[in-house]
Amino acid sequence: MTERYPFSEPERLEVDPGYARTREGEGLTRVQLPYGTPTYIATRYEDVKSLLSDPRFSRELAVGEDEPRVMPYVHRPDALTTMDPPRHSRLRRVVSKAFSARRIEALRPSTQQIVDALLDRMENEGGPLDLMRSYALEVPMLVVCELLGVPYEDRDRFHDWSSVLASTASSGVGVDELMRANEDLRAYLGKLIALRRTEPAEDLLSVLAEAHDTDDRLTEDEMVSLAWSVLLAGYEITAYEIGNFAYTLLTGPEHLKALLDDPGLVERAVEELLRQVPLTSASFYPRRAAEDVELGGTLVRKGEAVLPSMMAANRDETVYPNAEKIDFSRDATGHLAFSYGIHHCLGAQLARMELQVVIASLLRRFPGLRLAVDVDDIPWRKGSILRGPLELMVTW
Amino acid sequence: MSGWSVEIDARTCIGTGMCVGAAPKYFQRKSSKSVPVHDHVEPDEDLLDAAFACPAEAIRVRDEATGDVLVPEA
Ligand code: HEM
Ligand code: SF4
Numbered sequence: 001m002t003e004r005y006p007f008s009e010p011e012r013l014e015v016d017p018g019y020a021r022t023r024e025g026e027g028l029t030r031v032q033l034p035y036g037t038p039t040y041i042a043t044r045y046e047d048v049k050s051l052l053s054d055p056r057f058s059r060e061l062a063v064g065e066d067e068p069r070v071m072p073y074v075h076r077p078d079a080l081t082t083m084d085p086p087r088h089s090r091l092r093r094v095v096s097k098a099f100s101a102r103r104i105e106a107l108r109p110s111t112q113q114i115v116d117a118l119l120d121r122m123e124n125e126g127g128p129l130d131l132m133r134s135y136a137l138e139v140p141m142l143v144v145c146e147l148l149g150v151p152y153e154d155r156d157r158f159h160d161w162s163s164v165l166a167s168t169a170s171s172g173v174g175v176d177e178l179m180r181a182n183e184d185l186r187a188y189l190g191k192l193i194a195l196r197r198t199e200p201a202e203d204l205l206s207v208l209a210e211a212h213d214t215d216d217r218l219t220e221d222e223m224v225s226l227a228w229s230v231l232l233a234g235y236e237i238t239a240y241e242i243g244n245f246a247y248t249l250l251t252g253p254e255h256l257k258a259l260l261d262d263p264g265l266v267e268r269a270v271e272e273l274l275r276q277v278p279l280t281s282a283s284f285y286p287r288r289a290a291e292d293v294e295l296g297g298t299l300v301r302k303g304e305a306v307l308p309s310m311m312a313a314n315r316d317e318t319v320y321p322n323a324e325k326i327d328f329s330r331d332a333t334g335h336l337a338f339s340y341g342i343h344h345c346l347g348a349q350l351a352r353m354e355l356q357v358v359i360a361s362l363l364r365r366f367p368g369l370r371l372a373v374d375v376d377d378i379p380w381r382k383g384s385i386l387r388g389p390l391e392l393m394v395t396w
Numbered sequence: 397m398s399g400w401s402v403e404i405d406a407r408t409c410i411g412t413g414m415c416v417g418a419a420p421k422y423f424q425r426k427s428s429k430s431v432p433v434h435d436h437v438e439p440d441e442d443l444l445d446a447a448f449a450c451p452a453e454a455i456r457v458r459d460e461a462t463g464d465v466l467v468p469e470a
Binding site: 340 | 414445
């Protein structure tokens with residue numbers, strides 16, 4: 001039997017019981033997404049990890065018109081997320097150094113400055129104000145613009161492109177509009193990179209331009225695609241994760257209190273929230289079997305697709321007892337929020353650092369932080385691969 | 397002695413599985429971290445590629461003849 005997927009339109013941060021049902025059932029469940037071929041979905045921790053690290057499961061083979069997906073557009077074959085080795089290794093190597101744990105740690109002070117300046121502004125303005133607009137959307141935008149070297153003046157255009165590109169089938173955004181946003185953004189990035197060739201700076205766009213010019217490791221399109229992934233992945237995902245974390249803390253007084261009582265808990269808290277908070281409305285980036293492979297009690301035939309659900313894996317009771325519950329005292333490391341294997345999130349260390357600084361500083365500055373609206377009146381993002389509050393009115 | 401030695405520092409490994417996915421011949425999962433399959437191996441570019449990609453710089457590859465550290469880069 002083939003089930004429809006997503007199992008349901010997501011409500012707030014609720015998780016459809018379909019994930020637990022398939023995780024606890026036999027074998028892998030077969031599902032049909034709005035676009036593409038039918039696919040299996042993997043929901044057990046061990047299965048998801050195997051799927052993501054087994055070279056017999058290819059990302060590259062899954063991409064194209066028939067890719068099972070919730071977004072209407074077809075992914076470009078020349079991005080990090082759509083490549084297999086050896087092309088993937090070659091591309092990733094160009095940027096991996098800029099994202100190493102050591103390099104990211106060096107960005108902590110400037111991130112702290114960005115955050116402090118925003119908190120000053122909020123304090124001056126006074127509550128109630130929208131935490132999404134004043135804080136959650138601002139921090140990652142400023143951090144990623146600084147990292148890449150995108151001028152801050154362009155952030156509004158960038159924001160518009162980004163939200164169009166995150167649309168799913170139910171959003172009403174047409175393919176034409178998506179394609180146009182995509183082309184405009186690519187042209188814009190191409191221009192910025194061209195500028196860096198004549199005037200290199202201390203930023204990631206210059207690293208990309210140099211990798212293209214000096215040893216011809218990157219093609220023009222690859223360069224733009226890399227910058228594209230970093231901008232899009234680095235901005236909205238992190239912004240909505242901040243929004244979701246804030247919402248979770250503000251609606252879970254015991255968690256908020258735990259962090260206020262012991263600010264040293266922040267690293268653990270961020271890992272546990274990464275594990276427990278369902279950031280996306282559906283799974284994405286299926287892999288296709290390059291040969292017959294046994295996975296989770298099902299023989300996946302060559303050419304068949306499997307969708308990894310990191311969210312379901314992160315709630316696997318056999319790995320995380322009482323998985324539904326947030327518990328800052330548990331060791332949540334090993335969660336799959338940043339995926340696993342060769343496509344493990346390039347920005348994971350950056351996102352962790354940002355989230356730690358953002359949460360710790362917010363609570364330090366406003367220990368009395370609370371919602372300024374009724375929970376039921378919080379508007380949620382719809383028709384997007386990302387979940388999150390559209391507006392989060394708070395006061396202190 | 398010829399060949400390379402491979403080590404993973406269990407304290408810095410953050411368990412991304414990148415090495416396991418990239419070079420399963422050389423790296424394997426061990427609970428939430430990764431470990432080398434063999435401590436001593438014949439020189440192989442694939443191993444270097446996988447080692448370079450480690451975001452935690454937890455993988456150390458040395459040339460046993462010269463003692464040079466090939467990964468991580470200084
Ligand atoms: C909380 C924030 C974030 C989450 C939850 C997240 C999650 C993910 C996940 C699940 C994947 C892998 C998908 C797959 O297995 O195919 C991924 C890949 C990626 N992420 Fe993130 N990400 C976050 C923040 C960032 C940031 C800040 C950046 C960059 C500045 C970034 C850049 C990327 C890139 C470039 C890839 C593709 C890597 C590859 O395919 O080799 N992400 N991310
Ligand atoms: S790539 Fe590095 S951090 Fe990731 S599992 Fe391997 S050794 Fe650990």
